[in-house]
Every structure is written in structure tokens, then in C-alpha cells.
Amino acid sequence: MTSELIDSLRKGNRLALSRILSQVENRTDAGIAALEELFLETGTAQKIGITGPPGSGKSTLVNALARELRRREPDKKVAIIAVDPSSPFTGGALLGDRVRMLDLQDDKQIFIRSMASRGALGGLAEQTEALSQVFDAAGYGFILIETVGAGQSEVDVVNLAHTTIVVDTPGTGDDIQSIKAGILEIADILVVNKADRPGADQSVTHLRNMVEMGYNRSVINGKHHLEDFQESTTQEITSTDWIPPVLKTVASEFQGIKELTDALLNHSAYLRQSGQWHAKDRAAIRANIRHQLIANLLNDFNQNVPSELVDSLIERAQKRAISPNEAVRELLAYNRNNTLESSE
């Protein structure tokens, strides 16, 4: 069943692709098996993250960008993964990004998939990266990943995107907002959308100042907020050649989209020439492995350690007989001993 589906996907069957995306999103056994196989065929797509506050025009920008990318590179298929939040109370979601992407429905080389965040908090869903891998294996050359409306710290997209576009609108804050840490730091390209509104030039100036003051240093010192896995990724991300451009767009009128696409293709060329493409790929894989490792270790722990022990330690901590730190030490010791016994 699954191998038939995978064969159909390789032949370009879009229903098979869609079915596999669901299996992968739901982490079914078939989905996990499919992903293990398909991952080996990934690595060619340019993954582009689009993030920014709610209402800044991300979906409309994605709509315009996808059209322009198809016009510029007609041989490449475009995938769009649009993430919207799930309700924290009911788990339901209303996924409305397609409403802004009606221009794209006639082009069979564009595939739009809506995703609910399903409780994840970093601006993406748990399986967004996995879905992007399926699209990559299915031969989609550009994968646009639109995050949920993001505030200041939903920056997970940087872990999987080659290029991160941060979208803002005029008048959303003074220069103090723009020098705060967080979302603006992750941008490879900054966009002031709705630039026909008052204050656009001022926003551009603020952002340019921020880029000039802060960007180089944060990259040299840091890990570019890429999650590291044991050792630092500093050696992997060191180049300082790329200075994020700040661009004005009116996505609904298709203004500034050519320039944005230029910047995107320039960034792609820069990544390949500088070795950053390879480095980002490595960092993404590192983050992926680390993430899965943590999930699995926690799962093993929950199976090894009886909940009664956890409860009793919580009780002792609440009576102030031990500290939470000691409780953790005891749990880890129990887990270690238990694991040793079972492996003998």
C-alpha cells in the first residue's frame, strides 16, 4: 500500500503526494516509513520561510511570490505549506490562508497545503519540516513555508529554512521595537509590506539601522539562534557576507515582488557559493535529530519510570522535604538503573 503510494508520488501523482502528506502529518506507521525512505531523496529544494505578525500580509505575499517564482523559473514546481494556529481549547483550527491564494489554483505546478499548528508554539507545526521533506522528495524546487502570525519569539522556521523572510508593516513600533532580540534577527530578507500606507519609509529606515548595527555581530558571536546539538554550530554558521536587504512591497498590487524575488534568488546563489547551503542543511539535520532524540528519550523515560514514583517525589517536594532538583536527580538515577537492568 505505502510503497505503491510512494511510487505514484515519484511519478508525480498529486493525490498520492497528498495522502502521504497526511500520513506523515499524523505520524502513522506508514507515514514514518514513507518519510524514512523519502528523506534519502531530499536536499535539492530551496526552503523559504515567511514569518511576521498576524495581518502583515504573509499569505498575500506568498501568493505573489509563488506566481513570480513560477514565471521566473518555469521548470521548478512550487509547494506552499501554510500554518495556522490550532485552538488550545478544542484542538480545532480554521485554516484560511488559501483565501488569499486564489490566483494560484489554476497552476498545477503549485501545491498548497494548509496545516494546523496542533499545539506547537514556535510558529510551525510539529511535522512542518517533515512535510517539507516530502515535497522536496516529490521534486518541488521551491518550498514556501508560511508560519502562524508570529510575535517576537516564534522563530522555529529558521531551523529549517534556507532563506527566512520577515514581513512587517508600517507603523508597528518605534526603533526600540526593532532593536529588541527575536524575530527581526532571524531575517535574511526584511519586507515592509503594505508600503502604500503612511510611515513606510520610516519603518524601512528603522530596519536598515537595525541591520547595520546588529546583524554582523550576532552572526559572528552566535549560532544565529539555530538550535545546537551538544557542540556549538558556530563553525557551521560563520559567514558575514550577506547583509539582509530591507524591501518595500504592496503584495496585493504585486508591487515590489520582482525585487523581492531577485533578493531571494540572490540569497540562494549566495548560500551555494559561500558554503552556507551545506552548513544550513547540516544545522537543520542536527536540530531535527536532537528534537527527535529528546522526544524519544522522554518517551523511554515515561515507560521506564512508574508514575507513582513521580507522584511521590512531587508530594515530597510540595512538603518542602526535597527540592525539585533533587527529585529530578532521583528520577534520573531510577531511570538509569532500570535501563541497565533491562539491557542485561
Place this chain on the structure above:
Amino acid sequence: MTEKKIRVLIAKPGLDGHDRGAKVVARALRDDGMEVIYTGLRQTPEMIAEAALQEDVDVVGLSILSGAHNALVPQVIAKLNENGQTDVVLFLGGIIPEDDIQTLLEQGVYKVYGPGTDTREVCKDIHEAVKAKA
């Protein structure tokens, strides 16, 4: 392992611009824990089938208040079948004359809802239909 979510496409085919009902139903299904993909106004049957394919939905809900249901619904069904999505459950809401309902059901519509429908009934029907399909 993630619990399997029911995915529903809510679409308005044809030219009428009255999307209040579609939005109320979309909201009710969301509050019931479903993942609802909303596509907006003036969709052609091709566009609806295409969205259903890309989103791999279990259910498609159509809202038609223009009176064009006898023309539009068979086209949507044909396009879904053409794409291989023969197992999608199709619901219809709107102003549908009693005489047309039986025909639409025979054509493959799972259920037809008129004005004043309790959204809890819609939720219950969807759960049952998806369960029966699995």
C-alpha cells in the same frame, strides 16, 4: 502518536456572495475540534476539487444560496471522482427546495441542510459519516 483529526473543506461554489452561513458552520466545526479549510467565495467546481485534493480532506461542505445547486453539485462530484477522491463525504447547505433534495442525495450528497439547522447536528453527522467511511 497524534490523534487523527477530521479535515473539512468549506467552499462556496457559484456566484452568490452570501458567506455568513458557511462561516458559521466553519466556526462550529472548528469548535468541535475539526481542522477546517476555508476557501472563500466564488469557487468553480474545479477549484473546489483541486483544494480538496491538495488538502486531503475527509469531508467537503458546500454552501449554495443561488439556486444553482442542481448544476453545481454534480460538477463538484464529477471533479472529485475524476481526481480519484471517491471517498470524500459531501455535505450541502443552503436554500434547497424539498423536491431537489432526493435527487441530490441519489447523486451522492451525504446530507442536505436548510436554514435553522442546529450546527451540533452537522458535527454529529460528520463524525458518523467519517467513522463509517474508515
